[in-house]
Amino acid sequence: MKTCIMCGGEGTRLRPLTFDRPKPMIPLLNKPSLVHLVEHLAKEGFNDIVLTLGYLGGGIEAALGDGSMYGVHIEYVHEKEKLGTAGGVKNARELFGDEPFMVVGGDHVMNLGLREFYRFHEKNDALVSIGLIPVDDPRDYGIAELDVNSRINRFFEKPGAGEIFSNLASTGIYVCDPEVLDWIPRRKYDFAKDLFPDIMGKGKNINGYLVRGKWTDIGNPLAYREACRWMLEQMPGTQISGNISIRGAKVTGPIDIGHDVSIGSNSLVVGPVIIGGNTSIGDNVLIGPYTSIGSNCRIADNSRILSSYIFNDVGIGQNTAVSGVTIDNSTRINSSCIIETGTVIGPRVVIEDGVTVNSNVRIWPEVTVKKGTRVSETFINEKFGNGINGS
Secondary structure (H helix, E strand, O other), X not given: OEEEEEEOOOOXXXXXXXXXXXXXXXXXXXXXXXXXXXXXXXXXXXXXXXXXXXXXXXXXXXXXXXXXXXXXXXXXXXXXXXXXXHHHHHOOHHHOOOOOEEEEEOOEEEOOOHHHHHHHHHHOOOOEEEEEEEOOOHHHOEXXXXXXXXXXXXXXXXXXXXXXXXXXXXXXXXXXXXHHHHHOXXXXXXXXXXXXXXXXXXXXXXXXXXXXXXXXXXXXXXXXXXXXXXXXXXXXXXXXXXXXXXXXOEEEOOEEEOOOEEEOOOOEEEOOEXXXXXXXXXXXXXXXXXXXXXXXXXXXXXXXXXXXXXXXXXXXXXXXXXXXXXXXXXXXXXXXXXXXXXXXXXXXXEEOOOOEEOOOOEEOOOOEEOOOOEEOOOXXXXXXXXXXXXX
């Protein structure tokens, strides 16, 4: 069974995490989220994969190679210009055969039964089947009106107030007959905005499949944190990969600890927590549940890390509190700082002593926040783009 993974977007809504990498390569439990997706596809029997690449796509190709290490075969198609979701799949047409194929987003995190979805499409008469899932707030999704025969009678992209006729949201996972590629022009063209209205307007069938399980994308910082939390909840138990030095600390699982990790005296680690290799945690440090810490990090004495997602080569100084925060590579937070929930800090940032960063602030790469500052709004570095709207 063949799958197309769409990886062309710039991930602007996730800035500053996407200045150095494409969105599917953002770490999720210390490995790229796209790797989790490929592993799930392989488990479901989708071992023939096409990746459509755009922004910083070379990093994806270098990381996954031919896919053999994950038990799949991967081929790549690079977009020379922005083609939209459907246009990007059309661009890979020569790699699809004459069997139905699945389309998923490169930022999807899930445990859905995709094999059942594919079989449903094979048994029913429609050009496209859309995976649907009930959500509490469907305003950021396409919504569908579904009848008892699994036909979609209405489909509307990103409804506003007074337009929410259903809470069945499109997951952005589709199973398509090869014929659907004939409907897609060779230009920028989207599935939800363009193709689906065209197909339904001409009286052709689109089916909906009610998926069961957990699904999200990592399209914005809140969704990313929720995906991390869900993945941490799935940890089966404690795993220690190599040498660990614990000097009078308390550790309760589930935890996953890499090689050469040290935890200082009177510190407390409460799982689920992941700590990457060659990371040191000082004395009297609290590492709370739902936290991941990357490799080569330094957490100094008397600091508190709660429900946060810290990438590689990060330093956190003494008596600093980090709660519900995402911190990119090679950033240094000095002593006596408070970093409040929802904050996203880009790579290679320096935060000097005594800084407070208020909730939901974003700090762009390679900036220095001066000693004693209170940061209450996004801190832009003009070297980089400044928008956070889009893909």
